Amino acid sequence: KAGVTQTPRYLIKTRGQQVTLSCSPISGHRSVSWYQQTPGQGLQFLFEYFSETQRNKGNFPGRFSGRQFSNSRSEMNVSTLELGDSALYLCASSLEQYNSPLHFGNGTRLTVT
Amino acid sequence: LAKTTQPISMDSYEGQEVNITCSHNNIATNDYITWYQQFPSQGPRFIIQGYKTKVTNEVASLFIPADRKSSTLSLPRVSLSDTAVYYCLVGNAGGTSYGKLTFGQGTILTVHP
Numbered sequence: 001k002a003g004v005t006q007t008p009r010y011l012i013k014t015r016g017q018q019v020t021l022s023c024s025p026i027s028g029h030r031s032v033s034w035y036q037q038t039p040g041q042g043l044q045f046l047f048e049y050f051s052e053t054q055r056n057k058g059n060f061p062g063r064f065s066g067r068q069f070s071n072s073r074s075e076m077n078v079s080t081l082e083l084g085d086s087a088l089y090l091c092a093s094s095l096e097q098y099n100s101p102l103h104f105g106n107g108t109r110l111t112v113t
Numbered sequence: 114l115a116k117t118t119q120p121i122s123m124d125s126y127e128g129q130e131v132n133i134t135c136s137h138n139n140i141a142t143n144d145y146i147t148w149y150q151q152f153p154s155q156g157p158r159f160i161i162q163g164y165k166t167k168v169t170n171e172v173a174s175l176f177i178p179a180d181r182k183s184s185t186l187s188l189p190r191v192s193l194s195d196t197a198v199y200y201c202l203v204g205n206a207g208g209t210s211y212g213k214l215t216f217g218q219g220t221i222l223t224v225h226p
Binding site: 004043090099101105 | 145147154155157159162164214215216217219
């Protein structure tokens with residue numbers, strides 16, 4: 001079974017631009033969540049989607065948004081990029097079960113210059 | 114979500130057994146204990162999950178005492194490829210907190226030849 005796929009793998013953008021990252025979950029997984037990882041802050045939860053609805057949101061500004069499609073694929077968007085948005089963005093999917101562990105992709109490395 | 118405390122770093126040698134202990138004093142009744150492994154520039158990888166007593170799979174064992182206020186990840190006969198960051202998480206990816214996990218700082222395990 002294929003794992004979580006994130007595209008692109010690397011991205012370089014300029015301050016003020018916007019970016020869209022894509023995530024394809026494991027087949028059958030309907031919950032998709034996003035995390036930001038930086039050396040200073042570690043892994044931080046951004047938001048989680050299920051059946052095209054955002055169910056949970058972390059403490060990030062409104063410049064960070066996401067959506068989920070009917071096939072469970074998800075995208076996240078960051079508008080008006082800032083230098084501090086440089087990070088590894090990770091997507092994870094899981095089954096709709098009480099103690100279902102998360103399965104992560106290998107992330108998109110975003111560099112803002 | 115329960116706060117976890119792990120050693121910041123550990124060193125070991127090839128062939129040795131490594132035990133990483135995690136403290137989680139305010140674990141809730143519904144919380145599970147999950148360990149993830151992360152290599153540089155990759156997403157965290159699920160290792161093992163447990164609720165109480167002992168759980169074993171093909172790569173690790175998880176020991177949880179009766180009071181559940183701590184847990185120990187045991188890696189038998191480590192190799193150089195086990196050098197990674199190990200995260201202990203307490204909570205559950207289900208219920209009202211789907212996908213929302215709180216990652217601590219993790220333990221950097223370095224395996225020496």
